Amino acid sequence: MSGPQPPAEAHRATPPAQDSATDVxxxxxxxxxxxxxxxxxxxxxxxxxxxxxxxLAAVTAVCRILLRQxxxxxxxxxxxxxAPHRGRHHRSGTGAHRGGRHSGGNTPVS
Structure with a gap:
């Protein structure tokens, strides 16, 4: 077949990228x-x-550990x-902890 390949077939035709840490x-x-x-x-x-x-084996082992980390x-x-930004204190959503002064619920402020 001599037409353009669908994206799925084109993806299979490209070789996977080599892991540089594995090569090292x-x-x-x-x-x-x-x-x-x-x-x-x-x-x-x-x-x-x-x-x-x-x-050499000890240095190689330590370097491998550091590369993986x-x-x-x-x-x-x-x-x-x-991931979406969660704010200053890593809280998400709208709650009572969103800043500003809050009264004690429905109680009147004098």
Missing amino acids: VRWAAFSCVLVPVILLWYGTSLAGTAGTAFG SERCAARMLAEEG
């Missing part, structure tokens, strides 16, 4: 393997190589931007 973690994991291999290749001691591998915060902020 994948490259970091790759370096956690590659760096110790290169260190061993150039004659570094096994203990030094193991220490380097452990350090940052993504969750960004998603939460985007969700809050879409």
